[in-house]
Amino acid sequence: MKMIPAAVSLLRRAATAAAVLVLFPLLLIGWAEQAASLPVDRSLSEPLRNPETHQIVQNISKHAQGLQTEEDSSFRLMPRVNTDQDHMKICCLHANILDFYLNNILKHRGDQVHPNMTRLKVDMNRVSEDLQDQGCNVTHYQDHHHAVQFRRKLNKMAPEQGFNKAVGEIDILFMYLQDFCVLRRNATEN
Ligand SMILES: *[C@@H]1O[C@H](CO)[C@@H](O)[C@H](O)[C@H]1NC(C)=O
Ligand SMILES: *[C@@H]1O[C@H](CO)[C@@H](O)[C@H](O)[C@H]1NC(C)=O
Ligand SMILES: *[C@@H]1O[C@H](CO)[C@@H](O)[C@H](O)[C@H]1NC(C)=O
């Protein structure tokens, strides 16, 4: 009869050891997964990571592309940037272009053009304010050759035609802002 408590105790210890052996690697996997899923980059403005804003940008841009002539769809206003530069510089250049959109293009577009235009303007205004709060000096990029090139190409077009062309490229602008207006974060830091 003395054997039974000893056996039970042994079994318990074996079970505990087995549980530790099984659970410990699972815990490690869990931690590793948690660490890997931590965002490494974080965008500098909320609408840039908002899927609804993203969808509105896509919808409005596609709608404007549908209004342009075939000839207008054969070229691009938005400069192709060298992505090897400092990301914050690329971000602030596009913050300058965004500022131009808000003051010279979107100002002439209302909900009669597309029912979600007001919402788009509210979100893009927010992005512009956030980027300036994060240190983008919009006027500093006024004379950047890419900003100049963009305005020069646009000014060659008739106003209405130019507005549609520019709005048709707002998805490209949004993509640059999403990709480069981010805080690089080290995965090992927090
Ligand atoms: C985008 O357009 C699709 C169809 O054209 C529509 O179903 C969807 O609700 C729109 N989404 C937004 C956020 O505008
Ligand atoms: C406008 O946006 C809302 C959601 O924000 C969406 O349900 C609706 O379909 C959009 N309208 C159009 C015409 O895309
Ligand atoms: C922003 O840039 C302009 C032009 O380069 C400069 O004159 C101005 O001092 C800058 N403003 C700030 C707050 O750095």
Ligand SMILES: *[C@@H]1O[C@H](CO)[C@@H](O)[C@H](O)[C@H]1NC(C)=O
């Ligand atoms: C990540 O952090 C380490 C140590 O703090 C540092 O040496 C390294 O340069 C950092 N990497 C980036 C991309 O910031």
